[in-house]
Amino acid sequence: MQPSLGTGSQLQGREDGSVKLLKRVLACGATLAALSAPAHAQNNADQVSSVSLIAEASEVHPGQTILIGLRFELEDHWHIYWDGRNDTGFAPMIDWDLPDGVRVGPLLWPAPSRYVSPGNILDHVYEGTPTILTMLTVDPDVAPGTSLEIKGQVEWLVCNDVCLPGFGPVSLELTTAPKVLSSPEQLEPLSPDAPIGRSASKLPVPLTAQTKPAGLSLRWGEDIVTVEYQDATSLAFYPMLASVSLVSTLEDAKAEGSKLALRLAAPEDDLSSSDERRLVGVLAATTDEGAVWYLIDFGSDGLRQPADAELISHVRARVERRPS
Amino acid sequence: MNWFKRNGLAVLGAVAAMSAATSLSVATAMQATNQSQLGVTAGEKAPAFSLKDTKGKEHSLETILAKDSTKAVVLEWFNPDCPFVVKHHKNNTTMKDLAEKYADEGVVWIAINSGHEGHSTTGTERNNTAIKDWNIAYPVLMDMSGEVGRQYGAKRTPEMYVIAKDGTVVYHGAIDSDRSARNLGETNYVDDALRAHLAGETIPMQRTQAYGCTVKYRN
Numbered sequence: 001m002q003p004s005l006g007t008g009s010q011l012q013g014r015e016d017g018s019v020k021l022l023k024r025v026l027a028c029g030a031t032l033a034a035l036s037a038p039a040h041a042q043n044n045a046d047q048v049s050s051v052s053l054i055a056e057a058s059e060v061h062p063g064q065t066i067l068i069g070l071r072f073e074l075e076d077h078w079h080i081y082w083d084g085r086n087d088t089g090f091a092p093m094i095d096w097d098l099p100d101g102v103r104v105g106p107l108l109w110p111a112p113s114r115y116v117s118p119g120n121i122l123d124h125v126y127e128g129t130p131t132i133l134t135m136l137t138v139d140p141d142v143a144p145g146t147s148l149e150i151k152g153q154v155e156w157l158v159c160n161d162v163c164l165p166g167f168g169p170v171s172l173e174l175t176t177a178p179k180v181l182s183s184p185e186q187l188e189p190l191s192p193d194a195p196i197g198r199s200a201s202k203l204p205v206p207l208t209a210q211t212k213p214a215g216l217s218l219r220w221g222e223d224i225v226t227v228e229y230q231d232a233t234s235l236a237f238y239p240m241l242a243s244v245s246l247v248s249t250l251e252d253a254k255a256e257g258s259k260l261a262l263r264l265a266a267p268e269d270d271l272s273s274s275d276e277r278r279l280v281g282v283l284a285a286t287t288d289e290g291a292v293w294y295l296i297d298f299g300s301d302g303l304r305q306p307a308d309a310e311l312i313s314h315v316r317a318r319v320e321r322r323p324s
Numbered sequence: 325m326n327w328f329k330r331n332g333l334a335v336l337g338a339v340a341a342m343s344a345a346t347s348l349s350v351a352t353a354m355q356a357t358n359q360s361q362l363g364v365t366a367g368e369k370a371p372a373f374s375l376k377d378t379k380g381k382e383h384s385l386e387t388i389l390a391k392d393s394t395k396a397v398v399l400e401w402f403n404p405d406c407p408f409v410v411k412h413h414k415n416n417t418t419m420k421d422l423a424e425k426y427a428d429e430g431v432v433w434i435a436i437n438s439g440h441e442g443h444s445t446t447g448t449e450r451n452n453t454a455i456k457d458w459n460i461a462y463p464v465l466m467d468m469s470g471e472v473g474r475q476y477g478a479k480r481t482p483e484m485y486v487i488a489k490d491g492t493v494v495y496h497g498a499i500d501s502d503r504s505a506r507n508l509g510e511t512n513y514v515d516d517a518l519r520a521h522l523a524g525e526t527i528p529m530q531r532t533q534a535y536g537c538t539v540k541y542r543n
Binding site for chain 2: 087088089090093117118119120121123155157159161162163164165167269270
């Protein structure tokens with residue numbers, strides 16, 4: 001019973017790829033992985049993934065805020081998890097160890113892809129070289145010429161047909177620039193060709209009355225939320241942890257065409273963050289102009305500004321615009 | 325500021341504590357919204373099954389429930405090479421300890437591996453090795469067709485079901501409140517469910533979101 005996915009339950013892999021071929025490759029990959037490290041494979045994600053800390057600049061002025069990123073490099077067909085509602089796995093976590101005078105903000109997650117496994121199992125994942133962003137601020141009173149070591153312990157899970165847990169340190173050396181800028185926010189535009197800029201360009205646009213495109217409408221019903229976007233040729237919704245539960249994210253939250261009908265369910269006991277039922281997550285739309293993503297916080301009273309909206313808008317605004 | 329806690333799983337723990345008080349109404353409402361093709365959850369009838377374990381012995385849920393000594397049945401979806409299963413069987417002995425704790429109280433603990441034939445994590449040999457390595461005292465049933473797993477709607481390993489004497493699922497979800505592959509959760513939902521159920525009390529959390537690896541179903 002999967003009208004929107006066709007043979008979805010028979011497939012494994014990213015839904016936007018050549019899935020059947022991928023499936024065969026995956027099966028081989030899994031067998032090889034299992035054979036190559038039988039005893040302690042579960043403790044060694046390094047075979048198929050690595051993680052590092054990167055920054056948009058190596059020098060930072062006291063008082064300035066720059067973007068840094070947790071950059072993963074994944075072997076083909078392996079994935080890590082988005083920080084939203086997934087059936088399995090968990091999203092990467094970092095426990096920061098920061099020098100005095102340095103602060104970081106919340107993690108900012110680029111739009112993921114849906115990943116369906118046999119048994120109607122749905123996850124939202126990243127493949128390739130995903131970068132999870134955060135803002136790093138150096139206090140104005142940090143002395144120029146100070147060497148700042150940004151450190152953290154990262155925990156992640158990398159899976160294809162089998163899963164390997166990863167855990168390890170990351171670090172990054174920054175230096176405070178000789179003097180405080182008169183205009184500390186002045187930073188170069190982010191190139192969409194570089195890892196941080198590419199990730200920034202995939203941050204979902206916080207949807208508000210101001211940013212909502214004409215042709216996009218949301219309707220709240222007691223048991224169903226409908227999303228229509230006239231410009232879209234396909235739509236998907238990726239629910240976040242704060243969202244109301246859906247009866248079937250697998251069946252309802254992806255469709256060809258311009259409309260989604262999301263049936264609302266009661267929450268799990270451990271995920272009901274409040275009595276208020278709101279649809280919170282990422283709306284992914286394919287339009288003639290390419291893929292677009294919106295961050296949505298929608299309830300019976302309409303749209304509300306999503307969490308971290310100002311931060312995300314600020315980062316997005318820094319991505320270099322290219323004439324199309 | 326501790327962003328690990330803000331971004332990580334501690335949030336779930338706090339949310340879990342907050343929502344415990346409202347679980348009764350949630351459990352009632354949820355019966356109406358879940359559909360049979362999505363498997364079963366708390367409040368619904370546990371599908372009957374009969375499966376062989378890794379030693380070739382047949383186990384029927386119906387027969388187990390009919391025994392006078394049986395007060396409840398725990399089903400644990402299992403895959404010996406899943407890091408989350410390893411967390412609870414090798415790095416810690418969560419499952420073994422809980423099964424032992426309630427064995428004398430008439431709780432029958434059963435593991436089920438629904439991985440398909442030919443997968444590196446399935447088959448009697450691989451699973452018997454795990455049973456031996458981890459001193460598992462309860463049977464691991466082989467469901468290589470995935471039929472039982474799909475009837476239950478089990479998607480992850482470990483995914484837990486507590487079944488009452490009358491065949492009703494009274495708890496469905498995670499083993500505990502920490503969804504990582506490394507740390508144990510502060511709350512063990514299955515322990516809480518069994519304690520309450522055997523005392524004739526309302527189970528505080530009847531439905532949580534299980535975490536783990538995908539069950540390796542056949543395509």
